[in-house]
Amino acid sequence: MIRKKYDIIVVGSGPAGESAAINAAKHGKSVALISDRDQVGGNCTHLGTIPSKALRHYVKQVMQFRSNPLLREFATLHKPGFQEIMRHAERVIEEQVYLRSNYYEKNDVDVIQGHAVFQDANTIKLGSKGPTLKADYFIVATGSRPYRPAEVDFDHPRLFDSDKILTLDHTPKKVTVIGAGVIGCEYASIFGGLGCKVELINPAESLLSFLDWEISDALSYHLRDIGVRSRHKEEFEEIEYHDNYVVTHLKSGKKIKSDIILWANGRTGNSDGLGLIELGVKANSRGQVQVNERYQTSVENIFAAGDIIGWPSLASASYDQGRAACNAIVAPDDFVAINRVASGIYTIPEISTLGRTEQELTAEQVPYEVGKAFFNNTARGQITGESVGMLKIIFHFDTLEILGIHCFGDQASEIVHIGQAIMEQKGKANTMKYFLNTTFNYPTMAEAYRIAALDGLNRVF
Structure with a gap:
């Protein structure tokens, strides 16, 4: 039964909303979660992280199947297309929904369907005919959506964004991706893996310039190897629409003809239409809500977490931010701000990184050294055939403290967490020597840490 008054109401059922609601319930609070x-x-399960990463996984399996000499003959018998692979990804979505619905049921969280609009700081109404609910506190976790500029016709059947692309009903021969951020690079690798010719429009000088330069270079090389052409320092100007093709006009005067266009040029926080701005909650031009260090908005009993507040816009961080925002209300002594986050980029091959890059340390004149392990030199990599990839550890020349971990290749987003655990330790526990004094299972990809440590320390001693 729906109550009229709750201790905490969470708006949004993505990672941030889920963790906030369940954490509040575990602290004995009456909780309602509003899902539109x-x-x-949320968008994470239905439109973002889950479908795109599942899609990427199945495309990678197809690529491995074709490259395996034992299976290559069978790979020519059937070539699965985008729509067929997407149906397999939808199975994962169904399983995630079932799993998460059980979490709410087990923790006595009331899940209420509807679009929430704030009437005042303690009251929301669900739609024009829905109930009015009150709470002492609110946590807004409504996520984000693709940025859609007015001059781009997203109703055209050959124009897609990262939400609409999941409805694609065929495998195009040529794809233009406008925007070379994380989402653009991930989908460029997915379409490249399917055998499409891909044009990746990048306004910067290199791909994902926030990455360590060596990792960015490796990504460019391997995208090129699967048919992705990166057009650096190029900007979109306009789109020419036709029934059977589209033409992208660049500011440099170039024209690119393709079957479809994927617009991947940023995201907008879902703060509009909630009545937040009318209450005095501040948001920037991209709809991202401003919060303080404890995820509190300018209205003292309204908190926000996840993609709606911007950085780092990762599902993993959103989950932790939701829990932290809840702790700021129900358990202030347990509050921990989410500051240092390992990023996972699910290109093919994948990337994960944490900490400082060579560029940053060089600019700050920090003495550092580097240790590397190439996957093709590990026994596990040779057994599995995953020869592409590298683990790179950056450490302080004098103290041997680990300053950055950068990984490119299969299971990179798993491998990075071993180093993350050591980086979070204090004092001498956070040094390269840890990897020499720890026995890793053999053969494993984790062994790359020992190899990288030996490589790096041999340059110092």
């Missing part, structure tokens, strides 16, 4: 979908999971 009839199924929980």
